[in-house]
Amino acid sequence: MRILLVEDSQRLRNTVARALVRLGQAVDEAADVREARQCRDLYSYDVILLDLMLPGESGLSFLESLRRSRDDTPVIILTALHTVGDRVRGLALGADDYLVKPFAIEELAARIEAVVRRRSGQAHSVLRIGALEIDFSARRVLRRGEEISLTAREFSLLECLARHPGRVLSREQIEEHLYAETQSPLSNAVDAAIYSLRRKLFPGDEPSLIHTRRGLGYVMQENL
Amino acid sequence: MxxxxxxxxxxxxxxxxxxxxxxxxxxxxxxxxxxxxxxxxxxxxxxxxxxxxxxxxxxxxxxxxxxxxxxxxxxxxxxxxxxxxxxxxxxxxxxxxxxxxxxxxxxxxxxxxxxxxxxxxxxxxxxxxxxxxxxxxxxxxxxxxxxxxxxxxxxxxxxxxxxAAVLAISLFGGGAVLISLVILYFVVGFGLTPLDRLSNKVQKIDVRRLSERLDLNELPAELQGFGEKLNELLERLEVSFTRERRFSSHAAHELRTPLAEIRAMVELGIAWPDEVTPTFLTGIGEAVAELEQLIERLSLLSRADKHGGESLEEIDLELSVNETLHRLSDELHARSLKVSSRIEPGKFYSDPILWRAILGNLCENAVSYSPEGSLITIEVSPHHLSVENEAPDLSEEDVAHMCERFWRKRETQTKGHHSGLGLSIVRSSVEHLKGKLCICLQNKRLQIQISWDP
Missing domain, CATH: 3.30.450.20 (PAS domain)
Structure with a gap:
């Protein structure tokens, strides 16, 4: 999942970004609305984490302009403003959730997962596909009840494919969801990650649910 | 009632x-x-x-x-x-x-x-x-x-x-009084209608609707003065509430952000111990120090806002200026700033905490925002304090907002330890000590002058 984190406090921004990266997310950082707009113009994000009190243009103004330009990327407001009026104003302008500082990283991760799940039309955080049971909230995967150990990056790749079942995702699209702008993956990084994921999820004669579409990309599908 | x-x-x-x-x-x-x-x-x-x-x-x-x-x-x-x-x-x-x-x-x-x-x-x-x-x-x-x-x-x-005459006078007189009272009940009610209307309007005004004003054209002449004063009061209340709300929002932001930083860093360290490096721990220390400084400044502001009870002591002007400059000497050297100070000796009585806050904040601001290698001029006498420094980025509009709580110029908003409370503290302290504060910007030089009556 690729996340844009807009926060003026450098320490908080770096720490949250670091934690999310450790959870397998790709995080781009912006210190103000100007930087956030630049990132938004270059990439598409699964979720935007937005502080309200930013130097210069406020976070609310950025949110308003996003929604005006029909960009429905889920937005979670992270702010110190805690009154009911502040929350209502943020949600009324199109925010999907609101988290008051200081917050727990665990809660932030759960809320990110929840807003993304809501946007993709899934009611539960657990998705069953073939013999796999993927729990996006707990970030674990079971095959016939047996837990499979995945790295954060591998889980993110699985999440990216599983959230769009039956849809072919190009290497560039997958890369965009896995790597932040500051990371420069090798040209075969996605292929290598797919190979590794297939080996862990579908060992031996187990039929693979991740299929290659030559020249197009990869798709996760139960029945071809 | x-x-x-x-x-x-x-x-x-x-x-x-x-x-x-x-x-x-x-x-x-x-x-x-x-x-x-x-x-x-x-x-x-x-x-x-x-x-x-x-x-x-x-x-x-x-x-x-x-x-x-x-x-x-x-x-x-x-x-x-x-x-x-x-x-x-x-x-x-x-x-x-x-x-x-x-x-x-x-x-x-x-x-x-x-x-x-x-x-x-x-x-x-x-x-x-x-x-x-x-x-x-x-x-x-x-x-x-x-x-x-x-x-x-x-x-x-x-x-x-x-x-018969007594009976007639009593009956007709009493009846006339009763009928008059009934008529008066309605006449008084009719006469008090504008007051009732005003009362209903005022009752509908609450903290969330302070922008409402009374329509003076609807009020009778007798209530015009009252209406005007009420509108003025509402105006002052609205300004005051807006200022307080802004202050609360800023205070919440300034206090919650370092708390959020500390909490996030602690959670990151607990979940992934390999992230805990000396730089990481220094970050936690800096966040704690900023929080501590902010709380100190807020309590200083609260002290300056309080009226009465100050303890006046004789202040050694030369010693206080030298101590302040000594505290800022590292930054002065690092930024190659020159200081010209002129101290006129004499007996000066003030609240030592508020005086240190005034002098310290003015000097810190001058040191932080002066261009590298520029000159800071400090003049102190028992009736006067002036701090002058170059301020190429400031505008007249900025000067008007400088004393607002948590105001920081955009470019400097994220600049380290400055909370945006310094000049608010100076203003409150000066008001508390019954002095006059004057901020002027001339030829890109910012001069902050404080004077006390002899």
Whole structure:
């Protein structure tokens, strides 16, 4: 999942970004609305984490302009403003959730997962596909009840494919969801990650649910 | 609860009743006097007629029965009586209506030549009486000189007329007061309608709707002044609430952000211990220090905002300036800043904490925001403090906002330890110490001057 984190406090921004990266997310950082707009113009994000009190243009103004330009990327407001009026104003302008500082990283991760799940039309955080049971909230995967150990990056790749079942995702699209702008993956990084994921999820004669579409990309599908 | 309408009605009602009582009494008194005077005049006429008709014939007092009957003295039922007495008070003659009784003597009878009085006949009839002294014509005998005549008339009709007058005055007056009160109830209600309307409007104004104002065109002349003052008050309240809300928002932001940083870093360290490096721990230390400094500044601001209770002590101006510059010496050297200080010695009394806050904040700002290698000028005397530095990025508009709490110029907003409270603290401290603060920007040089009355 690729996340844009807009926060003026450098320490908080770096720490949250670091934690999310450790959870397998790709995080781009912006210190103000100007930087956030630049990132938004270059990439598409699964979720935007937005502080309200930013130097210069406020976070609310950025949110308003996003929604005006029909960009429905889920937005979670992270702010110190805690009154009911502040929350209502943020949600009324199109925010999907609101988290008051200081917050727990665990809660932030759960809320990110929840807003993304809501946007993709899934009611539960657990998705069953073939013999796999993927729990996006707990970030674990079971095959016939047996837990499979995945790295954060591998889980993110699985999440990216599983959230769009039956849809072919190009290497560039997958890369965009896995790597932040500051990371420069090798040209075969996605292929290598797919190979590794297939080996862990579908060992031996187990039929693979991740299929290659030559020249197009990869798709996760139960029945071809 | 007090009600203007009820109070007005009560006061008007009491005033009306008092007026009714005074007018009623005056009316009754006038009526009583007029009727009694008429009654007395009739008595006098009758007495004079009797005195004229009285004769002494052959040593006997005579009064023609036809004349008596003509004057109105007949049977007892007519209620007219008279009796003639000698000078010594012996009865000489009386009307037939008295039958075999005598008229009681009214008070003053026998002492005064003539007079009026009220008497009661032995059978309880109330009468008005008049007496006079006279000597019948042709009387040459001493026993028939200076006779006294006492005439009396039944005053039953007079009393009944007076009672009817009292009843009429009471009934009509009381009724008029009651009807007036009912009419007044509605008139007062109608008169108080603008006040009711104003009260309803004011009741609808709450903290969330302080932008509302009263429409002065709708108010009557008597409430214009009140409406204007209320609008002014609302304006001040709105400004004050907006300022307080902004301050709360900023304070929440400034306090919660370092807390969020500390919490996030601690959680990151616990979940992934390999992230805990010396740089990481330094970050936590910096966040704690910033939080501590912010809390210190907020408590200083709170102290400066409080009025009274300051402890004035003699301040060594040179020592305080040198201490402040010594504390900032690292940054001064790092940024190659030059300082020119001129200290005029003299006794200076101030609150040492607020003085340190003023001097410290002004010098810190000058050091932080002056361009590298520039000159900072500090002038101090017992009545004056001035700090001047180059400020190429500041505009006149910025100067107007500099003392607002948590105000920071955009470019410097994220610049380390500056909370945006420094000049607010300076302003509050100066106000508290009854000084004058003046900030001016001339030729891209910012000069902050504080003066105290000698």
């Amino acid at each position: 007090k009600s203007i309408r009820r109070e007005l009605l009560f006061l008007i009602g009491v005033a009306a009743l008092l007026l009714l009582f005074i007018c009623g009494f005056g009316l009754y008194f006038t009526f009583y006097q007029t009727l009694t005077n008429q009654f007395d005049a009739t008595l006098v006429s009758k007495a004079e007629a009797l005195m004229t008709a009285t004769e002494i014939d052959e040593n006997e007092l005579e009064l023609d029965p036809d004349v008596q009957s003509f004057i109105g003295y007949g049977p007892r039922s007519l209620g007219e009586y008279f009796e003639i007495f000698t000078r010594e008070g012996e009865p000489l003659h009386q009307s037939h209506s008295l039958e075999d009784t005598h008229l009681p003597r009214p008070q003053g009878f026998g002492l005064d030549e003539s007079g009026y009085g009220d008497i009661y006949l032995p059978d309880g009839i109330s009468c008005r009486a008049y007496w006079a002294t006279f000597t019948p014509s042709d009387s040459e005998m001493p026993q028939f000189t200076d006779l006294r005549i006492l005439v009396a008339s039944d005053r039953g009709d007079l009393d009944r007329t007076l009672k």
